[in-house]
Amino acid sequence: MIQITIIGSGNVAQHLIKAFKKSEAVEIVQVFSRKKENLSAVIEFDKIIDDFADLKESDLYIIAVTDNAIAEVSAQLPFNNQLVAHTSGTASIETLDDKNRRGVFYPLQTFSKNKEIDFSVIPICVEAENTFDFRVLETAAKSISNSVFAINSEQRKALHVAAVFVNNFTNHLYQIGQEICEDHQVPFDILKPLIEETADKIKTLDPVDAQTGPAKRHDSITTDAHLAFIQNENQKNIYKILTQSIQDNGKKL
Amino acid sequence: MIQITIIGSGNVAQHLIKAFKKSEAVEIVQVFSRKKENLSAVIEFDKIIDDFADLKESDLYIIAVTDNAIAEVSAQLPFNNQLVAHTSGTASIETLDDKNRRGVFYPLQTFSKNKEIDFSVIPICVEAENTFDFRVLETAAKSISNSVFAINSEQRKALHVAAVFVNNFTNHLYQIGQEICEDHQVPFDILKPLIEETADKIKTLDPVDAQTGPAKRHDSITTDAHLAFIQNENQKNIYKILTQSIQDNGKKL
Secondary structure, eight states, rough: OOOEEEOOOOHHHHHHHHHHHHOOOOOEEEOOSSSGGGGGSSSSSGGEESSSOOOOOOOOEEEEEEEGGGHHHHHOOOOOOOEEEOSSSSSOOGGSSSEEEEEEEEEEEETTTOOOOOOOOOOOOEEEEHHHHHHHHHHHHHHHHHHHEEEOHHHHHHHHHHHHHHIIIHHHHHHHHHHHHOOOOHOGGHHHHHOOOOOOTTTSHHHHHHHTTTTTOOOOOHHHHHHOOOOOHHHHHHHHHHHHHHHHHHTTT | OOEEEOOOOHHHHHHHHHHHHSSSEEEEEEEEEESSGGTTTSOOOGGEEEGGGOOOOSSSEEOOGGGGGHHHHHHHHOOOOOOEEESSSSOOGSOOOSSEEEEEEEESSSSOOOOOOOOGGGGGEEEESSHHHHHHHHHHHHOOSSSEEEOHHHHHHHHHHHIIIIIHHHHHHHHHHHHHHHHOOOOGGGGHHHHHHHHHTTTSSSSHHOOSSSTTTHHHHHHHHHHHHHHOHHHHHHHHHHHHHHHTTTTTO
């Protein structure tokens, strides 16, 4: 049984608490929150503390706070040589104060407060400074997820950049698609099955093999017609650059 | 019972044949293919013809051929004043020869030959030159899909451009995500649940409300770090343009 203390009360902290509570391999010792009432819905009140002086001993302390606060919070911890991990996709493991043994416990997903999450399918990226600590983090991760990866800070940086492309930028393309529909009185709902199929396809196909469309076919009659159709300069620019990129990169992978 | 003849033997033709065969509101009269054997797996052999002179009377002739061939095929039909529709997302209704009554029957989805498709969830965009013909096309469409829309040629053009953004360009962002992962020895599989969640979210949220990430937060420390991390000039350029577009358009909708 791994004893875990969680520091933080935001989305990630709350989802972790809920997931660990269901796990038989983990016991939540305490949760730290500046405002105890933030957590009253997710954990027994007597486990919530708001003073670092009240921290009990644990095998693992998980700091689930915003990136900017990681360094400060980790420096405030009133002990040394314990295993302390943060949950950030971007912060390096060195962001943590080195008076403790450092680790990363990064669940790669977008968390929304009011949406229930099936943690078992969420990839957790784990990093530590030695094998023993790595095993503790890995065991904790595997107790809530079927998808656990050893990822160092450099790889995690790459993963976060890649996530910006496949999540943030993709969602922005959905927004542009919706704008084009609305500008021409077409319901955006018509495109939703296509969006779903696009995401679904790459479960079994490499993206480069799943690529279709006029850019891929070098069908300049259609791409020229599309560029003439698009009035918004920003959309036109994005259309040109992504069309060019598809044509330049089609054979690269 | 609507009697339908299908002209063509490609992906769209074959998926339509399979769907209409299951419908009780439609009877497939004949299917035209230059190579009869292309269709032997999907329709009774005696319904396949390879000579326009053998065409029987139908309520609706659906031309499911490549965009470039629509005009020629429609001109070759040996009759007048019948209802003839094409299945293209880009070709205008006027692409069809005007010796017949013209229509469009456009299923908006990416069709792969070897993947079974649940037609009932595929949106079909229907257009005609008069109300009677529209009803015929609409009835045929509703017999295989729960999602049928009246879309004129101008709207269909907008829809196709929007589809390029949400399908072709999105898939290309997946490819870039995969490239970044592979360049840093990270398994692309880690990102697949995030990709699925990104597509899933907009079923219930407008894309502009689903937008997250450093661009949206105007977190220039992170976006600068990402730009410094990305070595590929093309990826860097796409990162800059989409980040700027998210920041410029965040409040527009």
